[in-house]
Amino acid sequence: MKTEIIVIGDELLIGQVIDTNSAWMAAELNHVGWDVCRVVTVRDEAQAITEAIESALNHVDAVLMTGGLGPTSDDITKPVLCRYFGGKMRFDESVYKQVERYFAGRGLKMNESTRHQADVPDVCTVIPNPVGTAPVMWFEKDGKVLVSMPGVPHEMRVAMKGEVIPRLRRHFGDHDTILHRTLLVYHNTESGLSERLQDFERQLPDRIKLAYLPTPGMVRLRLTARGDDETLLASLVDAQTDKLHEILGNDIFADGDHTIAGALGMQLLQHQYTLATAESCTGGNIAHEITDVAGSSRYFTGSVVAYSNEIKQNVLHVPAEVLQQHGAVSQPTVELMARGVQQLMGTTCSIATSGIAGPDGGTPEKPVGTVWIAARCGDTTVTECCQFGGSRHYVIERATQRALLMLIELINH
């Protein structure tokens, strides 16, 4: 099935907000095998919205809209939809009750503008929104479907997963079972990997597809099977996964759709290892990535962000002489930081970073983007000196991903 996403909101077109909704929606639709042909972002303007709807319904089977459903006067999506589909606004008692419950649960009172949230076009099916006040609206025209959802990410996600995607699949008679299996691969570029897997791809059964999803430091390989016999599909996917393991061996570092931090977490749990980090230039971002994973408290004890040299000395016990002789951005320092935090927190493993994120602080020998990274497991430490290009933010991001991968490599070795 072909879909288009329409995103509505002035705040997106002045660059105040980054649209994360459409990528999330596209990933979910891709997951059930539906194509997103286009994403169009328009202002809170009747004509722009109407043109976008018209064009989308001409091109695709289903249109998914987010945004423009707030209670303020600049949110005009609802009346525009009502006019487009030739309806009248009506007051929906059940939506009102839901909004009332939502407000009561937060100790808030309803007012006139929130009462308007219960006004809906009489030409749509209202889908309840259990986690917010804006209703989800389902319109049909000539067999095609348009669904309007709130722009608040959490509300949109609950609606998409719980109601919209299942309803769309039913509406369009898409009853196939879909199975996914994701393997995380490192030490390979996307093009190198596709060369190694040429023969594998040729022998793949028709109902199984292979997708390459490269991200910094790794490639996600995703097998997708589609059909009506779930047991058969599962055994087919298992067999193909075994083949991939045979071909790629240790380059597959995780089985499952994880982030790098999530994959490391699985590995730590499996070995019953614990982890602490000592961060200078990454400034807490490694700890943040690790703790962004639910359940990370089972293996992560904590981090020392040692931004100043005093903290490297006093808390992580890096000797002053080492800092003086080699500098903070050096192999000996980063190695001692990894040891220091491992001892301080009593963990099996540790990660340490020290570098120059920029834009200032670079020298000819150690230019901006130079980052020393250490990964330690038991008594073994590996270190690496990386050189990243780009902005401060980018250097921090890349150093974070590389540090997590280095510990995965060390544990897998």
Added chain:
Amino acid sequence: MKTEIIVIGDELLIGQVIDTNSAWMAAELNHVGWDVCRVVTVRDEAQAITEAIESALNHVDAVLMTGGLGPTSDDITKPVLCRYFGGKMRFDESVYKQVERYFAGRGLKMNESTRHQADVPDVCTVIPNPVGTAPVMWFEKDGKVLVSMPGVPHEMRVAMKGEVIPRLRRHFGDHDTILHRTLLVYHNTESGLSERLQDFERQLPDRIKLAYLPTPGMVRLRLTARGDDETLLASLVDAQTDKLHEILGNDIFADGDHTIAGALGMQLLQHQYTLATAESCTGGNIAHEITDVAGSSRYFTGSVVAYSNEIKQNVLHVPAEVLQQHGAVSQPTVELMARGVQQLMGTTCSIATSGIAGPDGGTPEKPVGTVWIAARCGDTTVTECCQFGGSRHYVIERATQRALLMLIELINH
């Protein structure tokens, strides 16, 4: 002037990559007073790209495109543009030299596919790309302009700031000087603020505009002046800024276009204060936000991410009895964490958090989203118990912003 952004790439329409380019570009264009009417994201498909170009050139004065310029065969933007503007491909010696220099600087060798980066349509002006290999291409048709840029954020940003925006302004005869002044306001909602500023807005000189840019925890107020006399504009903006200070008083917590962490940094520098953080549920994200600001090493010494109770005891010296009696997510614990890290790192100020980010770990008394936050300056500590809704990621984000704002409030008090 009216613009449209076209973003090209399959990776965006399967949700593998979040498009951050268009928001950044929209903010830059908005900054010089240009409107972005629409953002359209399409696949690496000739027909989809051609339709998008056609439609955009019918609607606006200038079209800005990113992506689809890589050396691999799925990147087809260049031939599509060449065909659309009726040209032929030619080999550009100066682009080749630049790509060669770029590779040499990284110790890499050119190959056949990278050589293709120097093929450009003979109907465009090539704008040098000093930080990458894909050329920036400027096309004109019936007085309108289309600029194609690489999708790599760093390359696009360098091109936009250094070349594309100045050239666009010259091309369309936009010679005005533009001055911005941003004030950060807390304790006010967007609608509350616009009520308070009704009279102020009415008396604003024609050449000055006021914009409200709300983000979690604060509203950015931005004055924009446009005209040909820079000295006059500056004095007009100064006068209006003074009026805003008179009306809003201490609700203005920073003067300048900062993030919350950046505004806190300014304040710390001004008072010659130093800062450390002790984070449980925010897991290093506060430290990350602080260190994402260039120059933060002048006031930030570091952080203890105390994810486990042992670290709260052993490193931050929160007594075991307090943890047992009140729990880790409690006022006494978070207060002692703030004291502990202040002492450990020898700083003037500190921030501490302890909460339940979810999805597990909630109880009826302390549901998921409960976060205790402490901000400390000298001998004074303020604490707050917050209740955030939404996903784990969202709870961490909101707690981070609130914690930074609490310290700003405390210092300003």
